[in-house]
Amino acid sequence: MKLPGQDVIARQADEHLVTHRVTLPRKMVEHPIRQVGKRLLMALLVLVVTAFVVYADRGGYDDNADGSLDLLDCFYYATVTLSTTGYGDITPVSDAARLTNILVITPLRVLFLIILVGTTLEALTERTREEWRLNRWRSTLRDHTVVVGYGTKGRSAIKTVCATGLRKEQVVVVDPSNKAIDAATADGFAGVVGDATRSEVLKRAEVFRAKQVIIATQRDDTAVLVALTARQLNRNAKIVAAVREEENAPLLKQSGADAVITSASAAGRLLGLSVLSPAAGMVMEDLIQQGTGLDIVERPAIKAEVGKTPRELDDLVVSVVRGHRVLGYDDPDVGTVQLTDRLITIVRATPVTQVTPDVRPLPRP
Structure with a gap:
């Protein structure tokens, strides 16, 4: 992994030794x-x-x-x-x-x-x-989502999870930039100013009671430190992180991330696919935009589907999650659908009010 020297990390930590604060969204007031x-x-x-x-x-x-x-x-x-x-x-x-x-x-x-x-x-x-x-x-914050970094990746991640019905009150943004937190609160999210690699900052975001943590920092080394800190404070939260370099993904998983998205590689693959087939590129772009056109979702199998093969189901099944394994729809190990399976399907996008609570989007780049 390409990590900077210890002196750079120490200097970066010193730069973030500022007073961290929690900012709640509020209505616009007159001058x-x-x-x-x-x-x-x-x-x-x-x-x-x-x-x-x-x-x-x-x-x-x-x-x-x-x-x-x-x-x-x-x-x-x-x-x-x-x-x-x-x-x-x-x-x-x-x-x-x-x-x-x-x-x-x-x-x-x-x-x-x-x-x-x-x-x-x-x-x-x-x-x-x-x-x-x-x-x-x-006192009322429970099972919320902590988003570290309010840049392009962080905003897109919040937009995706909110498209599935997550309320803005259930999102807490952590960023060292005051301008970023001001933008987050203006959009209706609670914000914490501070360095997310420090445990006291994540504690102010109530990360120990969070359901999921999205790490969308600008640097891969920062993402690793945030994942380590978040996992130490919350053993049960689902942690999803984005990295620029694909070679840093294994280290992030070892640091406690459940899923790692390589943003640069994913964007490059989408560009290559669009060159080879513009139509296929448009379909893929539609899939990664939650709430419009086609959506890719994960849902539990129902009793009526048990005993059938993925090809026999009404929905378009692309993968089956069985235990900790993700099996393709044509994998011989799938056989027939079991009641404990979770199905990854492609469906027509539905309004937020009609989304089933147990259906959740897959991590996207």
């Missing part, structure tokens, strides 16, 4: 300046309404300066009243004015204070609210 502007306009509106309410009943107020209120005095009274300053130089003296203060001015004062301190309260409670969301997210 803070626009939010402050809206609240300021609301506060001014409350102030104007209060001033005109006082002006409408100005005869019921007493001004220590000249005994009467004009429009400026009403705005002054509204200002000192809503801000709870209350100098006492202008006071309601009639029963109607005092009743108006009780039923109208006081609620407006409370509303004015809520608007003014709303931004401050929101800033103070944001951290608490985020911690509550994280704790709730951790």
Whole structure:
């Protein structure tokens, strides 16, 4: 395997010694300046309404300066009243004015204070609210999918598994790039910023409770280290990894990966097939795009199929999974279908809502 020297690995680890954090997807919010502007306009509106309410009943107020209120005095009274300053130089003296203060001015004062301190309260409670969301997210996260790397391969892998019915809430993306995690959260996925070769980063992704781990890193040596770390934290998860060089695939399997896809070789074979037969290339491309045209799926054999050969089944069977062996449809060892077999078939793509829960896509390049 072509691995860089230990000094390069150590330097790479040092570069990723940054504070890792968990980011949950959230709804788009307005710009803070626009939010402050809206609240300021609301506060001014409350102030104007209060001033005109006082002006409408100005005869019921007493001004220590000249005994009467004009429009400026009403705005002054509204200002000192809503801000709870209350100098006492202008006071309601009639029963109607005092009743108006009780039923109208006081609620407006409370509303004015809520608007003014709303931004401050929101800033103070944001951290608490985020911690509550994280704790709730951790407590409900079970049997999820951890995707390491949010590049082209990672995005395509997520798109494929989500096409089979996996909810976005069940996907956690791990990537050392803040921009990649921001893109993941914008797409509706939870994200963890950090180096996935470090166990504490994968622990934040709750990998020890994950059902499957998809490793789509840019480097083969990084994929090996991630597979080792993930397998150490979770002995039962299904780990699928992608590598660039075919000679690195055996090492990844020894590191704990259940399936390894050689992306460069697979792309090259597809290119060669397209040159020899463009139509065959189109069919293969259709097969690796889940949810459109034809799909290749793995499903359990049903009772009605037991005792028949793969050629006698209604679905187009290409392979039979028996135990830990994958047998071709024409393999003499297949014989007839058994109840414990799993069949790899080519079927017409169906909407997500109609996908059988036990049908799952095969690992794709």
